[in-house]
Amino acid sequence: MSARNHSAARRRLLATAALAAAATLSFAGCTTSGTSDNQTLKVWWWENDDSALSTAWNTAIEIFEAEHPGVTVEFELKTYEQMQQSGQLILDSNEAPDVLEYLKGNATAGVVSNAGLLTDLTDVAEERGWDLENTAQDVGLYENGLMGSGNRYGVTNYGEYVSVWYNADAFAQHGLEAPTTLEELESVMQTFVDNGITPLALGSADYPGPHLLYALALAEMNDESLAAYQQFTGDVDWQAWEDAATRMADWVAKGYIAADSTGIPAQDAGNAFVAGQYPLFYSGTWWAGSFVNDISDVAYDQFLFPGNDLHPGSGGNLWVVPEKAKNKDLAYDFIETTLRPEVQNELGDLGGVPVAADTDAVTTDIGELTITRFDELLESTDGGLAWYPDWPVAGLNDILVQNVTDLVQGNTTPTQAVENLKTAYDQGKADAGF
Structure with missing residues (x-):
């Protein structure tokens, strides 16, 4: 067993114990955090073991432990x-x-930062000299719960965007080129x-349906x-939007999208594209590693x-430090480690979209493809990343999925x-006090 696999196995054992403990936890009463022991860093994430993110973050744990003798990382795997x-x-x-x-x-x-449950990282980022100026990091800024400006409550070390994946062999077979309009x-x-051939793999029962509707709305x-x-x-x-x-x-009526896609989740749509059943799949860079x-x-x-x-796209999900965290300085060190070139470059090579990689050091085809395009979107002065359609208010994702489903089925x-x-948007906005 390699050093990496041994370390990962040890962390999985710790994760199992942590999950068992968490299963008995009651969240009814909340008190202040305990005293720091400076010997344990508790880290949670939900990425699968074989994902580019999980692999790169495990590398960050190895670096962190090597540079913090006597400190043990207790990792716990959660779910989205x-x-x-x-x-x-939990927070x-x-x-x-x-x-x-x-x-x-x-x-x-936005909700938990506004409730005072997250540590404000604004001064920490400045004191430590974190380079967080690119727009991918705007997802960590919140003011009165609204994302995009204000104080920093989170840091991302990766980005993502939605594009059209296509079967180049099928295109060549039919004399087609990538469209530009x-x-x-x-x-x-x-x-x-x-x-x-039905051209577009679409999991209307999941996020690909709303993402496609959003892309068509963004066209105007x-x-x-x-x-x-x-x-x-x-x-x-x-x-x-209308x-x-x-x-x-109209695309459903013309056969570009299958009407029975309404029962298909995102994973099944992606699997169908992988299997060659559809030549087009509109979805995010999070598929890159699995496609490789x-x-x-x-x-x-x-x-x-x-x-x-x-x-559609943005900086990725956030590293946050709970206000009740027991070892905040260690948490800051870990976040900093995930932004280091060796971690960022590995993420890029595996098909992730790092926000701070040395692009010359990323050598895989998939890494060069996704990073180059993401950088173009970040640097665009006319357009760029448009975030996601369900973000403005709570509960909007369910409304989007249901109405895209009904639209594709012809029920609405x-x-x-x-x-x-x-x-739903207007009600959610009012409920949030905007």
Whole structure:
């Protein structure tokens, strides 16, 4: 067993014990944090063991332990659903870890930062000289619970964006090239339909459906209308959303999207693309690592949604330090370690999208592809990263998924779907005090 595997195995044993302890934890009463022992760093995240993020973060743990003799890292594996549903209760308990991966956005990190449950990292970042100036780090800034400005409550060490993954062999077989406009994309999809192929893998029962609807709405939005939707700076352009819903329904009618995609989650849609059942898949860079491992018999590539200046994407989820953390200085050291070149470069080589890598040191094809495109989006002065459609208010994701499902099934009209979205948005905004 290698040193890395031995270390990972030891941490998994610690994680098992921690999970057992957590199972008996009651979050009913909350008191102040205990005394620091300076010998243990408790770290939580929810990424799978075989993911680029988990691999790179395990490297960070190894570096951290080597540079902190006598300090043990106790790692606990959580799930995304756990943190989404119980994160606030966990952070408000005596069992909160020292540092953990947490969900970015108004309805998640915004809520707990506004409740005083996260450590303000503004001064820490300045004192330690962390380079957090790029816009990917805006997801860690919150003011009165609203993301994008204010004090820093989180740091991300990776980014992500949504693009169109495509089967390059299938394109070549039909004499097609990557489209550069929406009209060209529709022409490409029509060619596949004419040859008996449903072109677009879409998991409408999950986030790919809302992401596609959002991309079609972004086609008619600019920075001003985007800010109105995401940050409540003005009137939302709901006509752009209705036009998007109309086009999406048209794509179903033309056979670009299968009507039965409404029962398919994101993972199954991605698996179908890997299997070659669909030549197109609109989804995020978080698939890059698995595509490298799982696609070996065909050539594949990606392009940004054609014709758009704005694209779903952002900095990644956050490292946060609970206000009740027992070893905050160690937590700061760990966050700093995840931003180091050796960790960032490994993340890039594995298909992740690091925010502080030495791009010349990333040598894999997938790493060069995703990092180059992400950097272009970060540096764009006309468009760029547009965050995600469910971020503005709590509960919006469920409304988006349900109405995209109904739209694809033909159970609702584009006008009705967008009216449902607007109603939920307006109510959520009012509930949040905006």
